[in-house]
Amino acid sequence: MPRMTQLDLIRNFSIVAHIDHGKSTLADRLIQLTGTVAERDMKAQILDSMDIERERGITIKANTVRIEYPAKDGRTYILNLIDTPGHVDFAYEVSRSMRAVEGSLLVVDASQGVEAQTLANVYQALDAGHDIVPVLNKIDLPAAEPERVKTQIEDVIGLDASDAVLISAKSGLGIPDVLEAIVTRLPPPKGDRTAPLKAMLVDSWYDAYLGVVVMIRVMDGVIRKGDRVKMMQTGAVYGIDRLAVLKPQMVDIEELGPGEIGVLTASIKQVRDTRVGDTITHEKKGCDAPLPGFKPAQPVVFCGLFPVDANDFESLREAIEKLALNDASFTYEMETSAALGFGFRCGFLGLLHLEVVRDRLEREYDLDLITTAPSVVYQIYMKDGTVQELHNPTDMPDLTYVDHIEEPRIRATIMVPDDYLGDVLKLCQDRRGIQLDLSYAGSRAMVVYDLPLNEVVFDFYDRLKSVTKGYASFDYQITGYREDFLVKMSILVNDEPVDALSMMVHRDRADMRGRAMVEKLKELIPRHMFKIPIQAAIGSRVIARETLSAMRKDVTAKCYGGDATRKRKLLDKQKAGKKKMRQFGKVEIPQQAFISALKMDN
């Protein structure tokens, strides 16, 4: 590895696009064509290394890889590419990644055209001061219309698309052109090798063997193995054990200079010492001013996470700390629930984010968790003039002291083919939306709605996907708070309130929500030996009620000698299965019910 890399031989860029437009597949081709990974080790979406990513076929974490490209000008360039996620819930990963690089490849699926996330990404890239190279992907598809999409990019985004690179990431067509465009059309990084060290802490994660691994982008100065460095925000000081670049596995390197991206390990014990966005400098002769840092992510959906087995609380705490290290957009604080015991109130950027974090905690840390109803953050204006932030419906103060309640509203941008426009408008209308704008780009409509976030966090994506057969795309920003007639709805199972299922709803929607909820619970709670009333209530007034009838048949018809052993083992298995249940009075509710009950389709 060369000891020192000239700045003009470096290109740092992120690959951004709407979900599924082919970012990770393009990264595959770039990795492959430059021989970064041996042919026999190649696999599709190689950078999507987490189990959940592979199962769902989407990128969740931004991933960095360093490749070397011998360009047509006869010189070999170091390219640091960051493959980013496309889903709106992981937009924070994208914005964070963009701070570490100078340019973006904007991938657009030539058969789909510009989508909501395409727009959002362009704005972010421009905000980060990036040069942008538009890349039209999937031109192998019969439905691809590169010319039409070029026009669309120019009309909708206002970006010159005449030089867009036409590729098929799947077949490899056009990939050499992408590499040349990176070198010729994206700027090299700037930086001063002789200045005091100034490096940006871009990402960090916990590795079972290596401990905490920190990814950095060097802005100025040089960092070497053995150096003692300081995290400027937290003040923590560490000696660097190991310095490496990602190809995509770690390859050791002696030093990293300006413009370079790499990782370090430093026997970091305190997971809290590494904050993304922090600036790393040398302990002695450090730089004066830190980098501006990242805007902290604003969690918009909150829910409680509780261990199924109360003894796992400490393991959950440890797991959450480690995971938060790898996901700066996720927040947590301790919570206690009458029904569920000790746990954490966690904040997420959206429902998929919530699901992914829960999944990762369960798999990577071998925990069984119960998730409570997701909630947004309400502002409770008290009669005494104070304002409380409500993250958890359980904490709703007594109404006699409440003056009014405000809820967060969003500006949602939805792009959808003409044919489905009617259904989308109806959906937004049903969710208390106010139409702000409606325009056309070819046969696609772009609608902008002002919506209460509360109506979106439950199942809006799912509904949108199903009414548009997957053809709509969606993006949103929080715009502010507004007063509305909101109430707390409680759920009672066998006359016992289940605090984990209580939620804030609009009064006009409460009856419908309540009815849907008790009907759903009736299906999700297994029959017991007795009948179980399931009710939704506002205060003491019941607004919906169902009765789960008693189980009538559950007996082994034939039980002879040998069955004694079999039945005994079966009972032991059942006992293990019961750990996935929660006891509410005499009723056992499977944890899956908590998750499913909230995914309502009306």
Add this chain to the structure above:
Amino acid sequence: MDDWRNGGFGLYLHWPFCQSKCPYCDFNSHVAATIDQHRWGRAYLSEIHRIGAETPGRVLNSVFFGGGTPSLMQPDLVAAILETVRATWPLANDLEVTLEANPGSVEAGRFRGFREAGVNRVSMGIQALNDADLKKLGRLHSVAEARAAFDVARTTFDRVSFDLIYARQDQSLADWRQELTEALTMAADHLSMYQLTIEDGTAFGDRFKRGKLRGLPPDDLSADMYVLTQDICAAAGLPAYEVSNHAQPGSESRHNLIYWRAGDYAGIGPGAHGRLTLNGDRWATEAPRSPGEWLAQVERDGNGEVPRARLDRQEQGLEYLMMALRLSEGLDLPRYRAISGADPDERKLRDLVEIGMIERAGNRLRATTDGRMVLNSVIADLAGD
């Protein structure tokens, strides 16, 4: 430490072969082209000697030839086995010797042979009293053949019983009422009626998983069928003495009562299970399921078991609870305490009594009819922590 005496001592012999495999059946039964019955005979005798040496002097209450289809055994083989049994253990005066028979695999001559060998009770797998359903169940016999075989059995043996499977595909409550009424006109003093269970790993199980097994009764209908069966049989003088077994009082299957009363039993043959109390420890015995493997192991090692498992008091208590609550006589609380060292959870008992699943009478704990229909849940509740 000799608690098993409360249940008695029996011998179970497993004959693992059938003429064909029924699609619902998950018993250890196999179809084999040729069977060397002499060789099998030697293996059974060797196993009887082995277990006999561990249980000298015990009074034997019952022998049960189960399967598979034991009526495919040569009467000579049955005779040789029973001769060895008689030479091995002292016999109870009222020793019960049962053989499971398939209606298709018997003729009168063979029945006489079994009787002469010492069999005094036959349990016949009739399963259904209409030909269409027999066919759906994959049975080889017709209703007429079953009736004829049963008539022969009745005239040959002191005690006869037959099995029916109900809650079948597309069976209505009225269908079952009629079939059951007919069955009661045939029945002697004992009748077993099992609701069709879809077992994993059977042809029905596979079809069910693929959604291809239609028309099975929903839980509510099968519960109604169960209640109907209880009522009609009781009125006909054959009340249920166990979840699926009915008899005139005094005519219960003594062998099965040993299981349900948590007695001791030796299990011999492929896949057979046993429970033996030896020097104060209670052991669960088990044999390899594969017929070929079992036979080879007995011939090679002189022992047809996989390593035994010792049951601790809690496991013994659980087994007693699981088995005894199947019986209408229920469970004896002092005995349960003696076995397990603890009483059932009082709060749970009270809850179960309150919702009508369990009743307590003196020292006995019984499942009600409602409770027996959901016995798995009742037991899981009582056994849970």
